[in-house]
Amino acid sequence: MAGPRAPSDPPLAPRAGIGLKAAHVREVVAARPDLGFFEVHTENYMGDGGPAHHSLEAVRRDYALSLHGVALSLGGADPLDGEHLRATRRLVDRYQPALVSEHLAWSGAGGVYANDLLPLPLTEEALDLVCAHVDRVQEALGRAILVENPSSYLRFTHSTLAEPEFLAALAARTGCGLLLDVNNVHVSAANLGFDPVAYIDAFPAAAVGEIHLAGHHVNEFRGRQILIDDHGSAVGAPVWNLFRRALARTGPVPALVEWDTDVPPLAVLLDEAAKAETILAEARRACAA
Amino acid sequence: MPALPDLQHSFMAALRGGAEDAVLAAIAGDGIPAAERLAIHRNNMVLTLTDSLAGVFPAVRGLVGADFFAACAAAFIAAHPPRSGTLIRYGDRFAPFLDRSGMAAPVPCLSDLARLEWAWHQAFHAADAAPLAPADLGAIDPGDLPALVLRPHPSARLLSSPWPVDAVWAAGLAGDAFDGTVDLDAGGVDLLVVRPALEVEVRRLDPAAAALLAACAAGRPLAEAAATAGTGLDLAAALAGLLAAGAFAPFHPTNQEHLP
Numbered sequence: 001m002a003g004p005r006a007p008s009d010p011p012l013a014p015r016a017g018i019g020l021k022a023a024h025v026r027e028v029v030a031a032r033p034d035l036g037f038f039e040v041h042t043e044n045y046m047g048d049g050g051p052a053h054h055s056l057e058a059v060r061r062d063y064a065l066s067l068h069g070v071a072l073s074l075g076g077a078d079p080l081d082g083e084h085l086r087a088t089r090r091l092v093d094r095y096q097p098a099l100v101s102e103h104l105a106w107s108g109a110g111g112v113y114a115n116d117l118l119p120l121p122l123t124e125e126a127l128d129l130v131c132a133h134v135d136r137v138q139e140a141l142g143r144a145i146l147v148e149n150p151s152s153y154l155r156f157t158h159s160t161l162a163e164p165e166f167l168a169a170l171a172a173r174t175g176c177g178l179l180l181d182v183n184n185v186h187v188s189a190a191n192l193g194f195d196p197v198a199y200i201d202a203f204p205a206a207a208v209g210e211i212h213l214a215g216h217h218v219n220e221f222r223g224r225q226i227l228i229d230d231h232g233s234a235v236g237a238p239v240w241n242l243f244r245r246a247l248a249r250t251g252p253v254p255a256l257v258e259w260d261t262d263v264p265p266l267a268v269l270l271d272e273a274a275k276a277e278t279i280l281a282e283a284r285r286a287c288a289a
Numbered sequence: 290m291p292a293l294p295d296l297q298h299s300f301m302a303a304l305r306g307g308a309e310d311a312v313l314a315a316i317a318g319d320g321i322p323a324a325e326r327l328a329i330h331r332n333n334m335v336l337t338l339t340d341s342l343a344g345v346f347p348a349v350r351g352l353v354g355a356d357f358f359a360a361c362a363a364a365f366i367a368a369h370p371p372r373s374g375t376l377i378r379y380g381d382r383f384a385p386f387l388d389r390s391g392m393a394a395p396v397p398c399l400s401d402l403a404r405l406e407w408a409w410h411q412a413f414h415a416a417d418a419a420p421l422a423p424a425d426l427g428a429i430d431p432g433d434l435p436a437l438v439l440r441p442h443p444s445a446r447l448l449s450s451p452w453p454v455d456a457v458w459a460a461g462l463a464g465d466a467f468d469g470t471v472d473l474d475a476g477g478v479d480l481l482v483v484r485p486a487l488e489v490e491v492r493r494l495d496p497a498a499a500a501l502l503a504a505c506a507a508g509r510p511l512a513e514a515a516a517t518a519g520t521g522l523d524l525a526a527a528l529a530g531l532l533a534a535g536a537f538a539p540f541h542p543t544n545q546e547h548l549p
Contacts, residue, residue, distance in 0.1 A: 043375060048416035050484065112305070114304055115376065116334050121293070157315055191321075191326075193320070
């Protein structure tokens with residue numbers, strides 16, 4: 001089992017960052033907006049070369065980086081994909097990211113990849129499996145990772161652990177940090193019918209190394225709403241409130257604004273990041289008081 | 290209570306259109322039917338993979354329209370789902386699938402267009418290398434040239450088609466379905482797709498130059514490659530054109546394997 005490790009080395013300043021989008025790279029490199037960091041999806045840089053790497057090199061010269069993986073399938077009953085893990089290691093070595101993160105989810109079975117973050121039953125069996133996979137990933141990468149709470153559309157009747165409890169045990173057993181996505185908390189709470197504030201209050205705050213903020217889409221199903229975590233709009237008021245609530249427990253931590261579909265002009269993302277920065281500043285003052 | 294490996298196998302099968310009963314039995318309804326909850330994940334798999342394919346094959350989509358493209362993509366995803374999370378590599382079998390499934394039958398050049406876009410995608414993500422420069426070749430002792438092995442640039446791909454597929458590609462990127470601007474009877478093309486620096490380039494080659502590059506790519510020494518390319522080849526002109534296009538890999542600085 002891995003010993004306790006710092007979630008990031010060197011630590012990332014508790015500031016706001018945004019996801020790096022191809023459409024914004026030129027403007028980012030030219031204007032160098034005042035941001036704490038950029039985050040990218042690890043899998044988008046698994047090609048050997050080309051413009052994607054060229055852009056990331058240019059951005060990395062000026063900014064700290066967070067590598068956010070979506071396909072390692074930490075919760076998959078199949079063995080981890082060794083080639084995918086080696087490709088991740090090569091990117092970690094090349095770009096020296098301040099943060100490396102993945103999801104509490106599984107992505108496929110029987111050698112088929114679903115390109116989705118699929119839900120786990122929250123059982124001791126699943127906890128043992130995810131712990132073993134996180135240990136293996138941290139071993140392979142030579143560093144601690146952050147694991148993100150999922151956006152959920154369903155729950156399994158045989159789950160025996162609450163999600164904050166599951167993630168607390170994962171962090172305690174593997175030394176990993178946690179990525180608290182407050183939009184996911186809001187989405188899951190609405191879809192599964194739990195209290196998002198109680199979830200935040202139960203979350204293992206000391207393990208949180210990053211917070212994610214994003215927009216979601218509201219679908220109607222026969223008079224009931226289902227929220228879809230599509231990262232395609234501005235962060236909603238309830239999600240900003242959960243962000244404040246979370247910061248009151250975690251203290252200031254790096255916070256990312258994600259916007260992955262219907263990507264707006266860079267200025268819109270910078271506005272969202274500025275809002276996050278204002279709330280982080282309040283949290284810093286509250287900590288100092 | 291199903292064991293985790295069994296649950297995940299059933300779940301994946303259900304996402305791919307198989308039986309749902311075992312999975313639905315394990316999902317809480319909580320006011321929304323379990324089947325509706327599962328459907329969110331099933332839709333997500335097809336929609337996000339379709340988006341991924343649309344990113345790789347924008348001209349195919351532009352040519353046939355979003356609805357027919359979505360139908361082709363859904364059939365392809367069902368027949369050939371991704372085998373790894375590195376989606377950059379997903380789509381290599383799309384062109385042969387379009388042929389084999391008969392889905393491309395209404396648009397005969399469609400699978401060649403897909404081949405061109407896959408070559409473009411591979412070139413985009415290929416390893417970076419400064420192409421072999423004319424001066425590099427000039428530095429070789431003329432007596433060594435016949436036995437010289439020229440390797441293609443890591444991004445270089447050759448494509449032969451009985452259709453003017455480069456013109457079809459341009460029309461597809463512009464979102465123009467066949468509006469009469471592309472003359473499909475204009476004849477076939479030999480294309481070089483290559484990324485000598487940051488931009489992927491698609492160039493027509495004359496058939497002899499294409500044959501020369503193909504023979505070089507197969508590891509033939511230059512004299513042999515030139516003989517393969519046939520009597521229509523003007524070797525000096527073909528080499529100059531290919532060098533100018535950035536079609537060859539640099540000589541490796543630490544070994545001399547290109548030399549006899």
